[in-house]
Amino acid sequence: xxxxxxxxxxxxxxxxxxxxxxxxxxxxxxAMYWYRQDPGQGLRLxxxxxxxxxxQKGDIAEGYSVSREKKESFPLTVTSAQxxxxxxxLCASSTGGDGNTIxxxxxxWLTVV
Amino acid sequence: xxxxxxxxxHVILSEAASLELGCNYSYGGTVNLFWYVQYxxxxxxxxxxxxxxDPLVKGIKGFEAExxxxxxxxxxxxxSVQWSDTAEYFCAVNAITGANNLFFGTGTRLTVIP
Numbered sequence: 590x591x592x593x594x595x596x597x598x599x600x601x602x603x604x605x606x607x608x609x610x611x612x613x614x615x616x617x618x619x620a621m622y623w624y625r626q627d628p629g630q631g632l633r634l635x636x637x638x639x640x641x642x643x644x645q646k647g648d649i650a651e652g653y654s655v656s657r658e659k660k661e662s663f664p665l666t667v668t669s670a671q672x673x674x675x676x677x678x679l680c681a682s683s684t685g686g687d688g689n690t691i692x693x694x695x696x697x698w699l700t701v702v
Numbered sequence: 703x704x705x706x707x708x709x710x711x712h713v714i715l716s717e718a719a720s721l722e723l724g725c726n727y728s729y730g731g732t733v734n735l736f737w738y739v740q741y742x743x744x745x746x747x748x749x750x751x752x753x754x755x756d757p758l759v760k761g762i763k764g765f766e767a768e769x770x771x772x773x774x775x776x777x778x779x780x781x782s783v784q785w786s787d788t789a790e791y792f793c794a795v796n797a798i799t800g801a802n803n804l805f806f807g808t809g810t811r812l813t814v815i816p
């Protein structure tokens with residue numbers, strides 16, 4: 590089946606550790622995105638990539654890093670510099686360009702203790 | 703900068719009641735507009751979208767939304783809600799500027815009481 594796969598679904602980490610969230614899509618979409626969802630704040634864009642080997646900061650990129658070495662993969666690293674990393678993280682993809690619909694993965698819950 | 707406002711944070715309705723969720727955006731140019739729904743424990747799904755043409759768009763599960771350009775609004779409606787409509791609803795806007803980035807509202811939680 591085509592879709593966007595995020596792993597792991599639930600992740601616990603100790604404070605000060607970096608953690609990488611995986612996102613893979615087999616939709617042949619050019620563009621991929623990472624959003625963070627917090628209660629009462631909607632979705633906020635962390636990073637996006639319109640094409641392989643290129644990515645741009647979103648609204649809340651501090652404390653995060655990404656890579657886009659392959660079209661189908663867009664992993665997100667939550668670094669120890671992220672002050673409030675506990676959140677629900679959503680990966681998404683689209684065909685790129687204006688107006689194309691963005692499709693979401695099922696999300697990853699990260700809890701930092 | 704673009705922004706999206708959803709003024710209703712939590713709406714509680716009885717089954718068969720009519721629903722209208724407000725969405726306003728701030729951007730003076732051409733926009734694409736979306737409503738996404740997130741059912742409990744599930745991922746975000748596209749409910750409906752407006753790109754051009756008829757400002758009244760129909761989506762899945764009996765939902766519709768009307769784009770009123772003069773009011774910068776894209777309100778979501780359903781004439782008769784069901785218990786299964788209990789979910790969180792997000793309005794999103796994409797300005798036609800060359801970057802396909804959606805700006806989301808803070809969401810409206812809908813609870814439908816049987």
